[in-house]
Amino acid sequence: MTKSQEIVNNPFLNKGTAFTEAERKALNLEGMLPPRVQTLDQQVERVYAEYQQKSNDLEKRVYLMSIFNENRVLFYATFAKHVSEFMPVVYDPTIADSIENYSRMYVNPQNAAFLSINDDSRETIRQSLLNAAEGRDIELLVVTDGEGILGIGDWATQGIDIPVGKLMVYTAAAGIDPSKVLPVVLDAGTTRDELRKDPLYVGLDQERDYSDKYYNFVDNFVQEAEDLFPNLYLHFEDFGRSNAANILDKYKDQFLVFNDDIQGTGIIVLAGVLGALNISGEKMTDQTYLCYGAGTAGAGIAQRVCEEMVQAGLSEAEAKKHFYMVDKQGLLFDDMPDLTPAQKEFARSRSEFENSEDLTDLLSIVKAVHPTIMVGTSTNPGAFTEDVVKEMAAHTDRPIILPISNPTKLCEAKASDLIKWTDGRALVATGVPSAPVEYNGVTYEIGQANNALVYPGIGLGAIAATATTLNDAMISAAAHSLGGIVDPKQPGAAILPPVDRLTEFSQTVANAVAQSAVDQGVTREQISDVKGAVENEKWYPVYSDLTDLAD
Numbered sequence: 131m132t133k134s135q136e137i138v139n140n141p142f143l144n145k146g147t148a149f150t151e152a153e154r155k156a157l158n159l160e161g162m163l164p165p166r167v168q169t170l171d172q173q174v175e176r177v178y179a180e181y182q183q184k185s186n187d188l189e190k191r192v193y194l195m196s197i198f199n200e201n202r203v204l205f206y207a208t209f210a211k212h213v214s215e216f217m218p219v220v221y222d223p224t225i226a227d228s229i230e231n232y233s234r235m236y237v238n239p240q241n242a243a244f245l246s247i248n249d250d251s252r253e254t255i256r257q258s259l260l261n262a263a264e265g266r267d268i269e270l271l272v273v274t275d276g277e278g279i280l281g282i283g284d285w286a287t288q289g290i291d292i293p294v295g296k297l298m299v300y301t302a303a304a305g306i307d308p309s310k311v312l313p314v315v316l317d318a319g320t321t322r323d324e325l326r327k328d329p330l331y332v333g334l335d336q337e338r339d340y341s342d343k344y345y346n347f348v349d350n351f352v353q354e355a356e357d358l359f360p361n362l363y364l365h366f367e368d369f370g371r372s373n374a375a376n377i378l379d380k381y382k383d384q385f386l387v388f389n390d391d392i393q394g395t396g397i398i399v400l401a402g403v404l405g406a407l408n409i410s411g412e413k414m415t416d417q418t419y420l421c422y423g424a425g426t427a428g429a430g431i432a433q434r435v436c437e438e439m440v441q442a443g444l445s446e447a448e449a450k451k452h453f454y455m456v457d458k459q460g461l462l463f464d465d466m467p468d469l470t471p472a473q474k475e476f477a478r479s480r481s482e483f484e485n486s487e488d489l490t491d492l493l494s495i496v497k498a499v500h501p502t503i504m505v506g507t508s509t510n511p512g513a514f515t516e517d518v519v520k521e522m523a524a525h526t527d528r529p530i531i532l533p534i535s536n537p538t539k540l541c542e543a544k545a546s547d548l549i550k551w552t553d554g555r556a557l558v559a560t561g562v563p564s565a566p567v568e569y570n571g572v573t574y575e576i577g578q579a580n581n582a583l584v585y586p587g588i589g590l591g592a593i594a595a596t597a598t599t600l601n602d603a604m605i606s607a608a609a610h611s612l613g614g615i616v617d618p619k620q621p622g623a624a625i626l627p628p629v630d631r632l633t634e635f636s637q638t639v640a641n642a643v644a645q646s647a648v649d650q651g652v653t654r655e656q657i658s659d660v661k662g663a664v665e666n667e668k669w670y671p672v673y674s675d676l677t678d679l680a681d
């Protein structure tokens with residue numbers, strides 16, 4: 131390829147019709163582009179107009195991805211102008227359709243690294259990461275093994291769109307430089323037979339590996355990534371229930387790592403609960419918490435809220451008494467043989483109930499324990515039925531209800547139903563965006579309890595502070611920093627800040643996390659001006675002069 135072709139084909143350099151006359155001359159681009167030089171604003175207008183022509187969200191997403199593949203500045207400049215409109219298209223829920231159709235729609239690897247358990251030597255992994263990074267200095271890496279994609283299960287290699295999409299949100303929300311990021315998928319096989327049988331499937335045709343070989347593969351990847359990119363922030367996403375917590379626990383004291391489903395979700399739900407208590411005027415330590423769907427996210431959230439009760443003055447044993455975990459078996463009891471380690475922490479004793487054998491369905495459980503907070507992470511659509519919700523609302527003034535299973539088709543309840551069934555008393559947030567609900571003359575704004583509202587700021591804060599670890603104090607600081615953004619006195623106020631202010635509160639979260647790291651002294655460098663360090667780390671979608679790339 132000639133140098134001029136390399137430039138126009140490099141999404142980190144390409145400006146399309148916005149290459150200036152001087153650049154076209156200096157870089158030998160004359161004749162390679164139509165003659166009129168356009169501004170970035172004009173390009174953004176053109177992209178948005180074309181986007182609006184697309185007939186459904188998946189087509190819109192495919193179109194935006196083509197812009198992303200060609201020109202990062204143009205993609206992010208357009209995204210910045212339409213944040214709340216683009217979020218559900220670029221990210222959840224439309225990303226779920228794009229993952230399910232990934233192989234048949236395959237067009238471009240999107241600068242991702244694809245690693246295979248069949249070739250898991252450290253040399254191959256190292257070379258693969260180097261190839262995908264193309265000499266770029268990587269500071270943020272999002273990795274999945276595709277086993278627990280949202281609530282839609284095992285999509286193995288097709289799950290790569292999750293790291294790609296999460297990284298897009300990092301840049302749009304927090305201004306992470308898109309040339310410093312790397313999406314990675316670890317293909318360890320799949321449990322989904324229909325994928326394996328599909329001749330178009332681009333991943334490995336083999337059973338998912340659950341042996342030590344899998345952990346060895348993950349370890350080779352982590353060690354090589356940490357070695358190649360020494361200042362790395364390593365984000366784990368959508369690993370399966372049997373692996374996610376193990377992997378986080380294995381690396382969290384050694385490297386700067388983050389599990390979004392456990393920690394990010396814990397933070398956003400805690401922030402939502404704090405927002406709800408701010409509205410109701412109730413105390414955290416008076417709450418009774420019901421986790422419905424005690425998997426990776428459910429347990430991560432319960433741990434975070436429990437930690438908050440401990441910080442509010444309860445002993446750990448006292449705090450745990452406020453929690454009830456429900457999974458497929460019903461209410462979880464400590465004599466059940468198949469509990470996960472995280473479930474065991476919160477399992478109850480049968481002796482607490484006269485009818486423990488009957489506590490196998492949500493309605494009976496709600497009747498027995500009278501929760502004041504109910505969080506759904508079960509992937510069981512519609513599980514928060516009218517009966518369940520009315521029963522809950524009969525025993526508490528302001529029931530806090532967060533059905534956050536994604537995507538939309540898996541959500542435990544619709545926000546509009548929750549408001550209606552509780553006569554406007556419920557304090558609600560959902561995992562995907564929900565439209566405001568009109569009820570009895572009040573407009574109820576529905577917050578989005580999605581980790582996307584916090585993980586970009588956490589990453590930016592940790593990277594800007596040169597943090598060496600991401601610890602509980604930093605995580606708690608992130609959750610508390612979102613308070614005060616919503617006016618709790620406004621009737622129908624949301625419990626979480628609105629997505630159209632995502633960039634603003636990502637900055638707030640980043641400042642809080644960076645400040646906490648600096649206060650604790652867990653940074654590589656001495657930082658005196660925390661806000662300045664966060665601002666310095668930010669990238670903005672504007673073109674820079676490329677004439678000096680000329681030979």
Ligand SMILES: NC(=O)c1ccc[n+]([C@@H]2O[C@H](COP(=O)([O-])OP(=O)(O)OC[C@H]3O[C@@H](n4cnc5c(N)ncnc54)[C@H](O)[C@@H]3O)[C@@H](O)[C@H]2O)c1
Pocket residue numbers: 278279280281282370371390391395398422423424425426427428456457458459506507508509510534535536537540560561562579580581582
């Ligand atoms: N909004 C957010 O920010 C956010 C973040 C993470 C996960 N989630 C969503 O939460 C859901 C769960 O994700 P995860 O990573 O924890 O998955 P997971 O597989 O680890 O956990 C799901 C749990 O639900 C249980 N379950 C399944 N059917 C059930 C039923 N009928 N009744 C009770 N429990 C049932 C499973 O046994 C499992 O323990 C997904 O839909 C995901 O999209 C949302």
Ligand SMILES: O=C(O)C[C@H](O)C(=O)O
Pocket residue numbers: 222279280281368390391535536580581582
């Ligand atoms: O990706 C999302 O929308 C949130 C979360 O990480 C999930 O797994 O559902």
Ligand SMILES: [Mn+2]
Pocket residue numbers: 280367368390391
């Ligand atoms: Mn996730």
